[in-house]
Amino acid sequence: MKRILVNNKLLQKVTQLTSILVFVGCISPLTAQDGVSKKKYEMLNVYLDCSDCYEDYLRSEINFVNFVRNPSDASIHLLITDAGTASGGEEYTLKFIGKDSLQAQTDTLFYTSAKSDSDNEERAGLLRYVNLGLFPYLKNSSLINHFDLSFSPPDNESQQKNHDKWNNWVFETDVEVDYDAEEREQSYDIAWDLDATRVTPKWKIDLQLDYDIEKEKFKFDDKRDIISTSTSKSFTGFAAKSLGEHWSAGLTSRVASSSYNNIKLEAGASPTLEYNIFPYREYSRRELRIQYRVTPSFQQYRDTTIFNKKKERLLEQELEALFEITETWGSIDASLQGSHYMHDVSKNRLEFESSVEFRVYRGLSVDFGFEYSLINDQLSLSKQDLTEEEIILRQRALATDYSMSATIGVSYTFGSIYNNIVNPRMD
Incomplete structure (x- = not known):
């Protein structure tokens, strides 16, 4: 009887081992086939x-x-x-x-x-x-x-050359009204602009009219109110002519007024010549443009300036270089601009702007922006002393030798390499 029990236990172990081997033998081909399937249909x-x-x-x-x-x-x-x-x-x-x-x-x-x-x-x-x-x-x-191709041939009418009754002119107008109120502060801003553009392979024309008025009111405990009002109006006309793959010529005219800049009337025109190191057709990936312009203008001021001028005629020349590149490693956008007035070259300005986004390493990227200006050409500054309210509320431009701003950011991501799933819940 004892021998029979031993044999039964041995038989059970053999049966269990056989079952495991059979299961492994069955699942191995499936696993191999699944691996082949995944490799066969591996997605890019x-x-x-x-x-x-x-x-x-x-x-x-x-x-x-x-x-x-x-x-x-x-x-x-x-x-x-x-x-x-x-x-x-x-x-x-x-x-x-x-x-x-x-x-x-x-x-x-x-x-x-x-x-x-x-x-x-x-x-x-x-x-x-x-x-x-x-x-x-x-x-x-x-x-x-697993793809099917289909083709829908255009009808005869759509194949015919379309007649543009507007002759490539596009018009756009925008009106925006902002109003904010608190117990002791109220403000509103009304902005309106009208834009007309015409772009062809040879010509680029842009006409723009802008009007903006901003008013703020502050109430104090001593029943004193401070009201800040600033207005600006301008008309700008621009036309550029293509002179080939690298050259362009243009003219910009401008009539404007600005309470912030002490300008009652500004009128001027700027003939401009531009050369692009790279062909213009590569604009979406890279460009290096050099612009030269001369601007004769007439200035009439609201208040007498710090140079004892109520109005004057000016001649300014300007040279600017603009560089933009977008590649798989990131992008660079930079410009350098220098200008001065012809009657006094010490009245000048130098401006540099740049923004860079750079992928340093897998998942690690750095971006920064920098702007710096050397300012020696504030001819329109008012001779009158500014009140505290005008300074705090930035109603008038202040004298300065420079302006600067800088930003920097670093980001690092790690984890799953995939980015397929989109889940908009609770956005």
């Missing part, structure tokens, strides 16, 4: 590099690639830049940059939205172009078997 990693390009919408609608958080994890770097068009729409430049095994595949697409497009229409059009640009990278992937 894409880094979406853009600002204000409906990122969440694109990531939620495109489900045949993996979006990653760092450029180093991507096999495709998608750089999207945009610029306003003459008609008020947006032109998006989509640069598809292949990396690693896809390094030889680089392509650029352009998508232009209309001024009349809603946000939904604009983002749907951008999505279509992103899909079209990503499709060629799937030619060696089995995922290509």
Whole structure:
């Protein structure tokens, strides 16, 4: 009897071991097949590099690639830049940059939205172009078997050249009224502008009329009220003519008044010549422009200036360099501008502005901005002493030798490399 019990225990162990081996034998092929399947249908990693390009919408609608958080994890770097068009729409430049095994595949697409497009229409059009640009990278992937192509031929009417009854002119007007109130403070701001533009491959014309009035009222315990009022009005006309791939010529005229700057009437015109080191067609990625302008003007002041002038005629010359570049490692935007009055070169100004965004390492980026001006040309400063209220409320410009501002920011992200999921709850 004891021997039979021993044999039964041995039989149970053999049976358990056999079951485990059978289970492992069954699951191993499945695991291997699953691994083959994942490898077979492995999706490409894409880094979406853009600002204000409906990122969440694109990531939620495109489900045949993996979006990653760092450029180093991507096999495709998608750089999207945009610029306003003459008609008020947006032109998006989509640069598809292949990396690693896809390094030889680089392509650029352009998508232009209309001024009349809603946000939904604009983002749907951008999505279509992103899909079209990503499709060629799937030619060696089995995922290509899951795509269907369709074509809707344009009708005869849409193929005909459209007649523009406005001759490329676009008009826009804006009115904005802001009102704020507290127990001891009230303020309102009324701003109105009218803009007319016409842009063709050879010409760029912009006419703009602006009017702004701002009023603030403060109440104190001693029943004293302080009222601050500032107004500005201006008309600016600008026209530029293309002179080839690198040269342009333009003229800017301006008529304006400003209580802050002690200007009762300012009228002047600025002939300008510009040279771009890079061809203008590369504007969305890089440009280095050098501008030279001369501005004769007439100035009439509200109060007598610190130079005992009530009005005067001036001649100013200015040289400016502007540099912009957008690449996969970040972007740089900088300008350097110098000017002086011809009757006295000591009345001059030098201004430098820059902003830089730089990806230092995986997940680590640094951005900073810097502005600095050397100011020796405040010819319109009022001779009258400013009251405390005018200084505190910034009703009048103050004398200064310089102005400066600086910002710096560092960001570091780590964790999952993927950036596919969009969850709008409680936003």
